[in-house]
Amino acid sequence: MTLTDSVLVGEVRPLPVLYSFRRCPYAMRARLAIVASGMKVEIREIVLRNKPEHMLSLSPKGTVPVLWLTDGTVLEQSLDVMKWALGLSDRNDLMKLSVDERVGAEQIVAVLDGEFKHHLDRYKYPERYSAKEEGFDRMSHRSAGVEILRGWSDRIAAQGHLVCDRLTWVDLAALPFVRQFRIPEPEWFDSLPEIAALSKRLAEFVVSPWFEAAMVKLEPWKPGDAAIVFPK
Numbered sequence: 001m002t003l004t005d006s007v008l009v010g011e012v013r014p015l016p017v018l019y020s021f022r023r024c025p026y027a028m029r030a031r032l033a034i035v036a037s038g039m040k041v042e043i044r045e046i047v048l049r050n051k052p053e054h055m056l057s058l059s060p061k062g063t064v065p066v067l068w069l070t071d072g073t074v075l076e077q078s079l080d081v082m083k084w085a086l087g088l089s090d091r092n093d094l095m096k097l098s099v100d101e102r103v104g105a106e107q108i109v110a111v112l113d114g115e116f117k118h119h120l121d122r123y124k125y126p127e128r129y130s131a132k133e134e135g136f137d138r139m140s141h142r143s144a145g146v147e148i149l150r151g152w153s154d155r156i157a158a159q160g161h162l163v164c165d166r167l168t169w170v171d172l173a174a175l176p177f178v179r180q181f182r183i184p185e186p187e188w189f190d191s192l193p194e195i196a197a198l199s200k201r202l203a204e205f206v207v208s209p210w211f212e213a214a215m216v217k218l219e220p221w222k223p224g225d226a227a228i229v230f231p232k
Contacts (some may be wrong), residue, residue, distance in 0.1 A: 016067055026063070027064045030078045032176070038091055079109070149178065153194065171201075
């Protein structure tokens with residue numbers, strides 16, 4: 001998507017602008033890719049209940065991340081932001097995959113953003129769905145989520161990471177959502193032997209320098225604020 005000139009009037013931006021929300025896993029994986037790439041952006045932390053008018057003019061869907069490039073292009077999907085950052089600078093070969101690995105990566109991400117996200121939302125936020133979905137059962141969604149995680153954990157146990165024997169962009173895309181699944185019942189999650197390898201990988205991930213850099217706490221942005229460069 002490219003903005004009309006009217007939206008660009010008065011804007012002088014030496015860096016791309018990233019609208020983000022610290023706790024959103026979609027925004028997390030976008031920030032992680034930017035950290036991994038070494039690219040710099042201007043970051044603007046939002047408040048979900050009071051979204052900036054400028055962000056909504058860029059992307060009326062109103063979800064983060066939103067990346068506004070210096071040529072006026074707007075990236076509205078987290079995977080597009082990841083691929084933009086790593087496409088410009090992939091210092092750690094996160095995108096370097098064989099043909100077969102690329103197929104496996106796309107399959108994992110399809111399940112992650114589809115079936116797994118469906119069960120994650122209903123397990124983590126049952127109040128959003130219990131009244132409007134007939135026969136709603138939170139625990140069935142928890143169980144379905146664990147079955148998906150079991151498959152990913154088996155892959156990690158066998159080869160070290162989700163796609164192959166080294167870290168790839170898919171790990172950065174998936175682990176923020178695995179972290180979300182752990183949040184409602186962390187002790188229960190950590191006790192599951194069938195996902196032990198995945199649980200160990202998650203524990204390592206959340207204390208990594210990349211995650212620490214991606215999870216910096218910021219005050220909500222408002223028009224007129226000085227630009228904040230991300231990552232520091």
